[in-house]
Amino acid sequence: MYSLYLTSLLVTFFSSVTLNRSFQFLLLILVTLVSISFFGLRWHSGADYAGYLMIYEYIPTLSSFSLSAVKDIHGELGFLFFSSFVKSLGTADYFYMFILSVISISLKSHFFFKESPLPVLSFSIYLLFLGMTFEFVQIRYALSITFIMLSISSLVKGDRYKSFLLFCLGVAFHYFSVIFVVMYFYRRIKVSLVALYFMSLFTFLVISNLGGALFLFDLIPSFVSETILGRRVMGYIDTDEHYSQSVAMTSFLFLRVFLFAGIILFFHKRFNLENDKFHDFFRICMLFLFIFSFLSFNSIMFSRAVALVEILNFLLIAFCIEKSKKVIDRFLILSVFFVFSCLSFLKALDSENIYSYQTWLSIVF
Incomplete structure (x- = not known):
């Protein structure tokens, strides 16, 4: 399954460069859906997966949610509140993990579509380099940096209020993201x-x-x-x-x-x-x-x-x-990123945090 996903990303990596904006959009949707399926349908395939299911097991529903009720549960307040909200809907734990992947991956895809002239290429490189680390294991941080990315996008557009709200949302999902506050000084x-x-x-x-x-x-x-x-x-x-x-x-x-x-x-x-x-x-x-x-x-x-x-x-x-107008320039840039993308993906697979791929579909059906 890992090899199949790697191959599909590498194919889109090269093919996306020559496509016009309309085809870029269609291919981006396809890559997003495939990635949501790959990450969202996994079952105990990463080191932190069991830990997130434990958080979901112990988190109270919204009717019982309070600071004292969650003070001993690992995680940031924003993440715990969202988890409580999802649990209040009667959502199964495996589908809860699927929802987290949908939010994280779809919003990153949206960011690259809005900001990148070659969104499929940028998104594919992200998935090859960091997907197995963040979307597979460090789920809270994956969600947090998603909101920080959108915050940066709003800041560049000049919407500081929206940017700050998204920044606060990012910090609420992972406190480490508070360090990104320095972005508000970039014009100085x-x-x-x-x-x-x-x-x-x-x-x-x-x-x-x-x-x-x-x-x-x-x-x-x-x-x-x-x-x-x-x-x-x-x-x-x-x-x-x-x-x-x-x-x-x-x-x-x-x-x-x-x-x-x-x-x-x-x-x-x-x-x-x-x-x-x-x-x-x-x-x-x-x-x-x-x-x-x-x-x-x-x-x-x-x-x-x-x-x-x-x-x-x-x-x-x-x-x-x-x-770039010259073919040699494009070739050099793509070659460097291709080599490092493959190495990054394979290095992540070799990590002790990644297990053999399993899906919860086999349990449900």
């Missing part, structure tokens, strides 16, 4: 994109080799670390394993994040891409990369933070491909 950053890129690279190299947890977090007052958000952040770095696990320059994550941003920066200059939408998204992307490089001392925090950098890269690369 006057540094060039090239300078931001190299500042990010320098910051990464310094922090990842400093034992940054000692350098940054030992200074946090105890009353801050005892707050809900403080406890959640400290939870990432409070064990010996996580405390010392920085992101190496030779890591796959470092290579793909900085390589892709560098490729976009290069073609941005080469093609003179001054599209306002492209420029705004790219500035937010580079701001994220710089700020989140300070988290490179901890691989868990860094990988979650730069997820939005990667997603924006998947969007921005479509602008570069659309703008």
